Amino acid sequence: MSKYDVVIIGSGLGGLESAYILSKEGYKVLVLEKNRQLGGSLQIFVRDKAIFDTGIHYIGGLSEGQNLNQCFKYFGIMDKLNLIKMDEDGFDRISFGDDIGNEYKHAQGYDNFVEQLAVQFPHQREELKTYTKLIQDVCNYFPLYQLREDDAPILGTKYLDVNAKDFISSVISDVRLQNVLAGSNPLYAGDGEKTPLYVHALVVNTYIESSYKCIDGGSQIERWITKNIKANGGEIRNYSEVKKIVEKDGIITHVELSTGEKIEGKNFISNIHPATTMEMLESTKIKNAYRNRINGLENCSSAFIIDIVLKPQTFKYTNYNIYHFGENDVWSAVNATPEMGTNAFCIFVPKSSKGGQYADSMTILTYMKFDQVKQWADTFATVPKHNDSRGEEYEEFKKKKTEQILDKVESRIPNIRSYINSYTTSTPLSYRDYIGAKDGGLYGIAKDYRDPLRTFISPTTKIPNLFFTGQNLNMHGVLGVTVGAIRTCGVFVGQNYLLKKINNS
Numbered sequence: 001m002s003k004y005d006v007v008i009i010g011s012g013l014g015g016l017e018s019a020y021i022l023s024k025e026g027y028k029v030l031v032l033e034k035n036r037q038l039g040g041s042l043q044i045f046v047r048d049k050a051i052f053d054t055g056i057h058y059i060g061g062l063s064e065g066q067n068l069n070q071c072f073k074y075f076g077i078m079d080k081l082n083l084i085k086m087d088e089d090g091f092d093r094i095s096f097g098d099d100i101g102n103e104y105k106h107a108q109g110y111d112n113f114v115e116q117l118a119v120q121f122p123h124q125r126e127e128l129k130t131y132t133k134l135i136q137d138v139c140n141y142f143p144l145y146q147l148r149e150d151d152a153p154i155l156g157t158k159y160l161d162v163n164a165k166d167f168i169s170s171v172i173s174d175v176r177l178q179n180v181l182a183g184s185n186p187l188y189a190g191d192g193e194k195t196p197l198y199v200h201a202l203v204v205n206t207y208i209e210s211s212y213k214c215i216d217g218g219s220q221i222e223r224w225i226t227k228n229i230k231a232n233g234g235e236i237r238n239y240s241e242v243k244k245i246v247e248k249d250g251i252i253t254h255v256e257l258s259t260g261e262k263i264e265g266k267n268f269i270s271n272i273h274p275a276t277t278m279e280m281l282e283s284t285k286i287k288n289a290y291r292n293r294i295n296g297l298e299n300c301s302s303a304f305i306i307d308i309v310l311k312p313q314t315f316k317y318t319n320y321n322i323y324h325f326g327e328n329d330v331w332s333a334v335n336a337t338p339e340m341g342t343n344a345f346c347i348f349v350p351k352s353s354k355g356g357q358y359a360d361s362m363t364i365l366t367y368m369k370f371d372q373v374k375q376w377a378d379t380f381a382t383v384p385k386h387n388d389s390r391g392e393e394y395e396e397f398k399k400k401k402t403e404q405i406l407d408k409v410e411s412r413i414p415n416i417r418s419y420i421n422s423y424t425t426s427t428p429l430s431y432r433d434y435i436g437a438k439d440g441g442l443y444g445i446a447k448d449y450r451d452p453l454r455t456f457i458s459p460t461t462k463i464p465n466l467f468f469t470g471q472n473l474n475m476h477g478v479l480g481v482t483v484g485a486i487r488t489c490g491v492f493v494g495q496n497y498l499l500k501k502i503n504n505s
């Protein structure tokens, strides 16, 4: 008899949330994580005493009565988190290279959102109202995001095959305003040719409802959920890399770790990329057509990130994010050439409990495709176990890229270099190695309005005791992954039963 009812591969947010739900329901759960730190993209790191997030810069929907707040109450962490509400009148600020000096604010609360933008776009007030009404209407077609019990299938819903860029331009006549409204699209690696409207709507909706930063980083979410999983009797092991998923007579019997250790279980949930999961699994139960479909799915773009330790008491803390675009077309930034790629950047300023009115650190993110670091694809580095150097040329490449980006940032934050104490950078290789992200892709499988059903991954597979969870399922981000965990665990305990429990928490 195997010791575990459920073995979960990967301790990303989706893996941990699934472990919490199932251990709370009496399942004997084990989570296996390859890294030292748990949490996947919830991980933080520290340089010169400054804390940096790797994948959670801000979170939406956390105010009382909102969807993520309710979920976090269910996970027993809402009252534990150390959060700061971002600027109500402008949590995201969009700016353009041809319009320096002007910034366009995304505000919290739908009425406030319209009013703040109507200051700069007074003739578009009615169009803005139509836009916000339609965004909420789109979200209504995704009942799970509102924690509504609803048996309607997620597939076949209205709006799946609508293009986000076309939708915005059909409602908003001013071209600058169209781009302002889509200005936070690096949040979902927005691509004008592909991104479906529902991706834009679900993401912006959650932040317009409310926007928060985690003080001292997002890893506190991992810490509290982990504690609660253990209190439920669940087990979590780090440094436990799964190398093989073994099937016999149509069901998974065990997984094999890189050490050769075999771990048996009754059920297995993969919190890692479906294509990587398939690579680890030898089974005739999974048809080649399915494998080919999964392997053929495109992943979101990756990024080049500069994490800056600021000189003490020099740069005032900003309670908002900056999204800056060299050109007016925000939808083309994701596909810009390497030279042009530095034209668009996002700036996130972490909130530290020590910093007071000054910031300790700053993160600058620009798009970067895996191709740009392909020549170092054979190297692997995660600290502290695999501290391989990728070589001098790689260091030079990163340095040159950083200088190019800082030159561009200079237009948005004059004298940026004068605030810098030190910096570190990460590339698509960092996300590939630490998280196991395919091609270092920021948010997993890219969604495409032209064939929306192809990019939806079911939590179930042809093998009855193998399941998926995590950002590749429906949507990425804290909310998307949480909804994914509800879908996955709903297969075990009943989705409406689980929603009732969450709504009554």
Ligand SMILES: Cc1cc2nc3c(=O)[nH]c(=O)nc-3n(C[C@H](O)[C@H](O)[C@H](O)COP(=O)(O)OP(=O)(O)OC[C@H]3O[C@@H](n4cnc5c(N)ncnc54)[C@H](O)[C@@H]3O)c2cc1C
Pocket (backbone or CB within 6 Å): 009, 010, 011, 012, 013, 014, 015, 032, 033, 034, 035, 038, 039, 040, 041, 042, 054, 055, 056, 057, 058, 059, 060, 240, 241, 242, 243, 271, 272, 303, 431, 434, 435, 436, 441, 442, 443, 469, 470, 471, 472, 475, 476, 477, 478, 479, 481
């Ligand atoms: C740069 C960046 C910025 C972001 N900013 C935000 C933001 O501001 N707000 C927001 O809501 N979302 C943001 N996101 C998205 C969000 O962080 C992710 O969607 C979410 O955390 C993904 O969770 P997941 O459950 O899919 O697991 P992942 O984070 O993908 O974790 C997977 C885990 O599996 C482990 N693993 C991989 N292979 C194996 C193996 N063979 N054996 C054992 N373990 C394995 C990995 O080490 C990792 O711990 C951002 C993402 C990135 C990359």
